[in-house]
Amino acid sequence: MVTRSHVTATPAFRNTQLRDDGVYEAANTPVERLTWGQRVFFNDLSARLYVISREGSFARLLNGHDSVEDYPRLVRSLELDEDSTVLDVPCGQGNVTEALARAVPRGRVIGLDLSNNMLRLARRRLERAGLLDRATLLRANAQQLPFEDASIDAISACAGLHLFPDPDGAISEMRRVLRPGGRVAGLVFIRQTQPVRRLLQAAVKRVSGMISFDFDELGRRFEARGFTDWQWHRAGIIGYFQARAA
C-alpha cells in the first residue's frame, strides 16, 4: 500500500486517480489498437530487453553507445528551474524521468506512459534513487494528455513519437499543455537515405508500425503546431531535437 506522502498530487492533473501501486490513472484512458511496436512494452520480457538495450554494457555492445551519456545535454536543453514542473512522455522505464527529477529538487516530474509494465519499472527505479518525493507516475495516453492548458514548464519526449499512431496529434497535445516559452526536447529515429537502410526501415515499419522522421519535415510539423526555434542533431540512427512553445 502506498501512502500519499510518497506521491504528491500535481495540481495540473485532471480526472485522474491514485491507484494502490502508487501510479495515477487517467480516467477513460483511450487506448487505440496497439501496433506491434507498442506491444513490445506490454510484455515483461521484451520490455526488459528494451531496457538493457538503452543503458549499460549490453547497450554499449549493441549500439556502441550508452544513452546515459545523453541525458545531461537533454536535461540542459529543457532550461529547467529548481521548481519546474516537467513532463516525461513517454517515460517508459523511468531512465530520463530520473535524470529530470534530479534537476528539479523543488519541482515535479510527471512520468507518463500507457504500459503498466513500464510504469512499474519506472516506479522501482525512482524509488531506488530516492526520488519519489518529486516524481509522479501516470498511466495515460500521450495522444490525450490529462493536464490543463499551459500547465507544464517543459517536456521531454524521448523515443515516443515514432511509436504513436498519430504523432501530429501528440505534438499538438504537447503544445496545448506547455506554457508559452516552455521547451520540448527528445529523440526519434531518423529516416535513412541509404537504399538498403531505407528498405530495412520500411520493413520495420510494416511489421511494427514504427515510423522514422526526416528532421526538416519534423521541424515543420512542430512549427505548424505552435513551436519555434527548431534544432536537432544526429547520433547514429537516432536524432535529438528541441523546440520552444511560441
Ligand SMILES: C[S@@+](CC[C@H](N)C(=O)[O-])C[C@H]1O[C@@H](n2cnc3c(N)ncnc32)[C@H](O)[C@@H]1O
Ligand atoms: C521506446 S520506450 C521509451 C522509453 C524512454 N523514454 C526511453 O527513452 O528509453 C516507448 C514507450 O512509449 C510507450 N507508449 C507507446 N504508445 C504510447 C501512447 N500512446 N501513450 C503513452 N505511452 C505510449 C510505451 O509503453 C513505451 O514505454
